[in-house]
Amino acid sequence: MTPDRPKRTGKYVIDGLRKFGQFREAPSLVALLGIVLISSLISPYFFTGTNIKNILTQVSIIAVLAEGEALVILTGGIDLSLGSVLALVSVLIGGCMKWMNLPTYLAVLIGLGSGTLCGLTSGLLVTRVKIPSFIATLAMMAIARGLALIYAKGIPISMFPPEFRIIARYLGPVSVLTLIMIGMCVIGQLMLSWTRTGQYIRATGGHEEATRYLGVNVDKVKLFAFAFSGFCAAVGGIMLTARMDSAYPNVGQGYELDAIGSAVLGGVSFTGGVGSVGGAFMGALVITILGNLLNLLRVSGFYQYVFKGIILAVAALSLSRGVRYAK
Amino acid sequence: MAEIPLVEMKGISKSFGAVKALERVDLELYHQEVLGLVGDNAAGKSTLMKILSGVYAPDEGEILIEGERVEFASPANSRSLGVEMIFQDLAIVPNLSIAGNIFLGREPVKNFLGIKILDKRKMIEESRQAVGRLDVDIHSTKLTSGGLSGGQQQAVAVGRAVFFNPRVIIMDEPTAALSVKGIKKVLELVRELKERGISIILISHRLPNIFAVTDRIVILRIGRRVGERMTKDATPEQIIDLMVGMD
Numbered sequence: 001m002t003p004d005r006p007k008r009t010g011k012y013v014i015d016g017l018r019k020f021g022q023f024r025e026a027p028s029l030v031a032l033l034g035i036v037l038i039s040s041l042i043s044p045y046f047f048t049g050t051n052i053k054n055i056l057t058q059v060s061i062i063a064v065l066a067e068g069e070a071l072v073i074l075t076g077g078i079d080l081s082l083g084s085v086l087a088l089v090s091v092l093i094g095g096c097m098k099w100m101n102l103p104t105y106l107a108v109l110i111g112l113g114s115g116t117l118c119g120l121t122s123g124l125l126v127t128r129v130k131i132p133s134f135i136a137t138l139a140m141m142a143i144a145r146g147l148a149l150i151y152a153k154g155i156p157i158s159m160f161p162p163e164f165r166i167i168a169r170y171l172g173p174v175s176v177l178t179l180i181m182i183g184m185c186v187i188g189q190l191m192l193s194w195t196r197t198g199q200y201i202r203a204t205g206g207h208e209e210a211t212r213y214l215g216v217n218v219d220k221v222k223l224f225a226f227a228f229s230g231f232c233a234a235v236g237g238i239m240l241t242a243r244m245d246s247a248y249p250n251v252g253q254g255y256e257l258d259a260i261g262s263a264v265l266g267g268v269s270f271t272g273g274v275g276s277v278g279g280a281f282m283g284a285l286v287i288t289i290l291g292n293l294l295n296l297l298r299v300s301g302f303y304q305y306v307f308k309g310i311i312l313a314v315a316a317l318s319l320s321r322g323v324r325y326a327k
Numbered sequence: 328m329a330e331i332p333l334v335e336m337k338g339i340s341k342s343f344g345a346v347k348a349l350e351r352v353d354l355e356l357y358h359q360e361v362l363g364l365v366g367d368n369a370a371g372k373s374t375l376m377k378i379l380s381g382v383y384a385p386d387e388g389e390i391l392i393e394g395e396r397v398e399f400a401s402p403a404n405s406r407s408l409g410v411e412m413i414f415q416d417l418a419i420v421p422n423l424s425i426a427g428n429i430f431l432g433r434e435p436v437k438n439f440l441g442i443k444i445l446d447k448r449k450m451i452e453e454s455r456q457a458v459g460r461l462d463v464d465i466h467s468t469k470l471t472s473g474g475l476s477g478g479q480q481q482a483v484a485v486g487r488a489v490f491f492n493p494r495v496i497i498m499d500e501p502t503a504a505l506s507v508k509g510i511k512k513v514l515e516l517v518r519e520l521k522e523r524g525i526s527i528i529l530i531s532h533r534l535p536n537i538f539a540v541t542d543r544i545v546i547l548r549i550g551r552r553v554g555e556r557m558t559k560d561a562t563p564e565q566i567i568d569l570m571v572g573m574d
Contacts, residue, residue, distance in 0.1 A: 215432040
């Protein structure tokens, strides 16, 4: 018992802060508000309508990838193949529309299907062949990139039909891309916190063996997470293709790192089990706003990599709440 | 006429690579019986019980429940037939809530716009009843399980096993990590469960505990069944001799 407490209101504020601090996503939210504040102080252009619109559009693709990545990390795995799968889906739908003259909806369905299939394959490598997810998805990263290059023969495909370009249009102040992102994130978060599948994803990451002992089909859970991650990469690929109105096989390099970074910045624990899609979305926003700020300040893209890396390391530091051992 | 055993395991063999963990082991468990399963380290006790709980599939042999042959593809199958196991490490998922742990694998769901969503209120309320019966100090089953003490975690594991009205509860070294008071509680629980008509298989290194609550003792040694004694006719010395092979 502390002997003297000056004011009761102070106590409530502190209790409130303490409660807030227990949320896994609290540091991410503080970081997000911090970077918004700093950005608006540094750059007068930050809070302009155009810039906000830009940020919301830019964050869309990364946030969708981060969502898939978050689910895989929650099961205790990792997916390194997101950027390559995104590129493969991009050239596939490009080829379907331009070379094979398939209807747009069919091209989109083929894209979603092949992305999901890539994820499913990674999942099968992990659950059936028992390859660690780092290696399995590293293999998928190489394979998907190679397939994209083979299929597109290294050439960009562009000028898509207008009904496909709708995906990159603006509906009033928000782009369709942003709406897709919001839809995907809301569905992902609801699934994670309100369904058995979501419960099993977190249980698998928390204590895989126990979850298995209690009769949960852990392999099916992992398979689902990887397939969903592939699906997210496909959605990202479709979004990016529409936005650029072109598809080329070298696109999306390093996107998996942004996705992993977003998840970690958003409080998704690397050991699995802890974190949320909402957190990963906040992490994606932080990364995007940081890039936006550096652009507004005309910082070269080369330096931006270094900045992102430092922010990520600091974030990981602030989230590690482990035990401190004696040396 | 002999009573049909509640559980009968016949000729169970299991190898892990070159290691033969079990060789043609038989085990039977009768209604409302407390069976002690003892043996030295690596005797195969936990492996045998993990086969009964559906974690491992046996290489050979069969399992009968009330005389009917069953096959467990997963622990979900054995649990649905009323076989629960309290694992040695308790199998608590630290990042899930207490309610989440108690219902893990059998979460109640309700229909929401055609989608099955978790019935969280039911989970929290019913899990409170489940741990409430066990007389432990747990404020809220919404809390995550990682911060619980060893005794509380065990209460959660026991609550999970008891909650779904099982016919058989397997306890793997339930007293290994407990205080003297905690051990007494577990032994009382075993007697109480037996009163309620549940059959129990108790694995323990502590012979005094085995002698305190069991009706019958089966002894394993290096993957084989080497003996069986009625507890009231046996002495700890006899059991130890069988465990280490001094017979």
